[in-house]
Amino acid sequence: MKKYSIGIDLGGTKILTALVNRETGEVIEHVKKKTKKEKGPQNIIKKMLESIEELFASSGKKFDEISSIGVGAAGQIDRENGVIIAAPNLDCYDLNLKKIIFEQFNIPVFVGNDVEIAAIGEQKFGAGKGCNDFVCVFVGTGVGSSIIKNGRIIYGATGTAGEIGHIIVDLNGRQCACGAHGCLEAYASRSAIEKRIEGALKKGRKSCILDYLEPGKAITSSMIHKSVEREDELVVQCVTEASEYLSGGLASIINFVNPELIILGGGLIEAVDYFYQKTIKKARAKCLPVPAEKIQFKKAQLGDFSGVTGAAFLEDRGF
Numbered sequence: 001m002k003k004y005s006i007g008i009d010l011g012g013t014k015i016l017t018a019l020v021n022r023e024t025g026e027v028i029e030h031v032k033k034k035t036k037k038e039k040g041p042q043n044i045i046k047k048m049l050e051s052i053e054e055l056f057a058s059s060g061k062k063f064d065e066i067s068s069i070g071v072g073a074a075g076q077i078d079r080e081n082g083v084i085i086a087a088p089n090l091d092c093y094d095l096n097l098k099k100i101i102f103e104q105f106n107i108p109v110f111v112g113n114d115v116e117i118a119a120i121g122e123q124k125f126g127a128g129k130g131c132n133d134f135v136c137v138f139v140g141t142g143v144g145s146s147i148i149k150n151g152r153i154i155y156g157a158t159g160t161a162g163e164i165g166h167i168i169v170d171l172n173g174r175q176c177a178c179g180a181h182g183c184l185e186a187y188a189s190r191s192a193i194e195k196r197i198e199g200a201l202k203k204g205r206k207s208c209i210l211d212y213l214e215p216g217k218a219i220t221s222s223m224i225h226k227s228v229e230r231e232d233e234l235v236v237q238c239v240t241e242a243s244e245y246l247s248g249g250l251a252s253i254i255n256f257v258n259p260e261l262i263i264l265g266g267g268l269i270e271a272v273d274y275f276y277q278k279t280i281k282k283a284r285a286k287c288l289p290v291p292a293e294k295i296q297f298k299k300a301q302l303g304d305f306s307g308v309t310g311a312a313f314l315e316d317r318g319f
């Protein structure tokens, strides 16, 4: 077995590419590049191929020392053919990543989605180590999840199982990016919190988050954290509301899947401990008493590297 693989986390705002030691899970070197979906899929492909080349150049590794290249992209994936079917946040549709990368480097390529690779990373070297039944939930631009049962990811009939962001929490609720109304993602994601805060500011509500905001720039998880620390009424209200919805979603998952553990990750969870603590406390209170007794919650442990680490092990999936 070759000792190293390359893992790539292809997200809406950045591409993270890493050389990973498959024995220890250690990220040896990494390259980070910003992505802009407005520039189109060709730009993303160019940056991704450049990142791989930079990694070879800086590490001095040869192509034949690398076991595989694994990519996780934020979207719906045809895993067998290595094709991104639809990734609205990357503006990529029907894109054969496997073919493009293989033609360039002649190394086996495996493609999955971004939550799947993060879950594999956490399972192997992070908060899920030693646990065979858990659900990973990542809160960021959207809300995504991956279900691990008997040590394996549940993909479902079309490979889209785990779409917790689109469970419906309000029948007549807000419109979601998917077209439906009342999806969890429209209430509990970082973007949902941003929209609530921006809407209130436009109506003239006061908030200390204005001290951190720059014109034309988005509200970040770190700004939300600083405002919560200062007990800002508006921001605390919006975060509390989001945790109310997320805990409802988690309680439904606990009742339905009955996992041993839920791992929560993503920028908002990492930055805003108040959000994490509130959410897990309420989730336990909202689910049925028997699963509530057993369920454990943990924060993801590998941070930014959970995705690239897991991507380096996509080859173990076998397709």
Ligand SMILES: [Zn+2]
Pocket (backbone or CB within 6 Å): 165, 166, 176, 177, 178, 179, 180, 183, 185
């Ligand atoms: Zn939706």
